[in-house]
Amino acid sequence: MDTRLANPSPTVGSETATRLTDLRPGCRARLLAAHLERDDLALLHALGLAERSSFRLCKAGDPWIIQVRGTRIGLSQHVAELLQVEMDDGAGSPADDHLG
């Protein structure tokens, strides 16, 4: 059961799609697609990481740690490899920049 979140192709005007595991720690990115099972995906959503969500990669390597708003989320290597992201230049939607 492989549910795609959003269009896995890169959107216009953004950098190209990469895998989360290709990012460098400290950089900001947006989630494009998560090739996870439905239940795992629902949990990611509930934790605040949905399509288009902007996040910061805090730590590379198993476990990968990202921060979405005020929530730090640990992802095992296996999950991290299944997340497709695009680099974010920081001009995200205002709500994303609140600590909330």
Next chain:
Amino acid sequence: MTMLEAPAAEPAESDSTPSIATSPEEAATVALLGNPNTGKTTLFNQLCGLRAKTANFPGTTTDAQIGRLDLKSDGRADVDLVDLPGTYRLRLDLPEARVCRDVLEGRAPYRSPDGAVVVVDATNLARNLYLVGEMLAVGRPTVVALNMVDLAQRRGLSLDTAKLSRFLGCPVVPVVARRGTGVEELHRAIAEMLRTRQSPDPEVPPPSEPDFERLAAWADEVMERSVGGPRAVGQGADTVTERLDQAFTHPLLGILVFLAVMGGLFWTVFSLATVPMDLIELTFEGLGGWLESTLPDGALRQLLVEGVVGGIAGTVVFLPQICLLFFLISLLEDTGYLARAAFVMDRLLCRFGLPGTAFVPLLSSHACALPGIMSTRLIPDRQDRLATILVAPFMSCSARLPVYVLLTGLLFADRPFLAGLAFTGCYLLGAGAALISALIFRGTLLKGKSRPMVLELPTYKLPSFKSAIYSATHQGRAFLETAGTVILAICIVMWWLSAYPQVEPPAVAAELAHQAEQLEHSDPEAAAALSTQAQRLASRHAQSRSFAGRIGQTAEPVFAPLGYDWQLTVGVLTSFLAREVFVSTMAVLLETDPDADPDERGVIAEVRAARRDDGSRLFTPATAASCLVFFVLAMQCLPTLAVTRRESGSVRWAALQLIWMSGLAWIFAFVTFHGLRMMGVS
């Protein structure tokens, strides 16, 4: 995380535990819900104190705390506050979310609560609002408790509670659960909610259908309009958190820290608990002595002194350790470290075919395998679940603690460092056996890979002593309830089995006693020695002829290769009913050696002084070590087997668990005993 708070309840008690569905019609009930790590437990404790009882949600194995809210000052009768399991959303396909949904929507067998309190974390409002939005859509009277406002303020966030309350259409009460600030106001708001029974009337209505995108958009809108403060707070790097996370999840350092933390934890338990333990032993000894001197000689006195007081003393003496363990685990859990440890464990666990989520059941099993096995319901995949259920009882539960203390104490008397090391070794041996068994099961009966892990990493916090005390009290009480019922019953039965049928002393003993009488005047010392010997012979004879002795002698050949005599065999067999009984059984079975150092009486001294029929010491180092290994690995818990059967849906898994664990225990104990003997340790 509240992963460790599952109480050590016996399934046999579940019939008598109050159930949420059957709360009396008159008492109003209010549900308490919130995301994990929002301070829900802290708030619950603030609101209800220790006036809480554990209940179970019918048809599930999820435990709930029900507390009494005292709203008399607000002109209301008492109100039951039901602490629902922490969940990020109501619409998640996870057991906790399902329970919350069923309770809130009043689905049979639950009666819909009269209102709800949603605890939200002010420093993480947007995400917490998802749950609030879902709750508002349910349409029950609701109060929002805005927790952690102290942290929010420190981070420069300004939250307009009046605006927030208007947008959400329900009261919003700012609180600092940890300090108790705002709890009065929350009480009042709850009383008011119950008086008006008004459903929320949000100015910004949440989406009615369970569509995540709309819910997220709604939460953003509410946030946008009610929260001010520096932009991008919390987005920037918090260097302390970053560094700690790096260290705690580091491939090598992370494991070292984990080992050091757990080792330190157990060492502290081991060394600090000795003082209260000594006190308890002294107290019960005093009580036994007092009963002996006041009651007339006879069966009743024997029953009370040897069966009841002796049995309870042998169990209660371990209360300090259990309380201390849960006190420290609660502190550790509060710091936020355990979530990091889960990832360290995940890397390890997935190599053995277990999911990272198995960390929760496996760690809870250190308290008791029962809640541990029950919490495997959190593991979505059936194969993963079965593997975890099968190996969870290998984890050293608190019932093994007394046995570990006793036997490591025997092995390394007056060498606390070595005893602590052996103690940690027991925990590692149990965990190692669990992992290797999981690997074997995953490669044979339960083929497949485990699910990946996603986990919130809560902010690092200073732990709360109050929560730790609550947790320790709660677990201690659960342990005492077991000690007061099951264990006491087993003690009495054990005493009866070991005291009856009563037999005449053997001829040799009678002869010795006769000689002692004759020497009494000419050589009092020799007479005393003779009469001691006579008594010992008599009681040994009586024991070996008792029911317990006969059972032990019948089963002895099975355990003789491990270095056990019939007395130890009886101890091992009775501990199948409940492990902690071992110590008290031994205390009841073995008579006190009158030669023992009078300063060093008590359970441990008694067991140390125990003799075999041939007069040699029962607990040689090799026997004690083999016994220790046996207790680490063996399946000696009837309730656990019952739960395994229930959770796995088949008696075959329970049988496999019993045979696998006990077989492994026998083999390892055998190897230990003979290995040590070959190395010259007898």
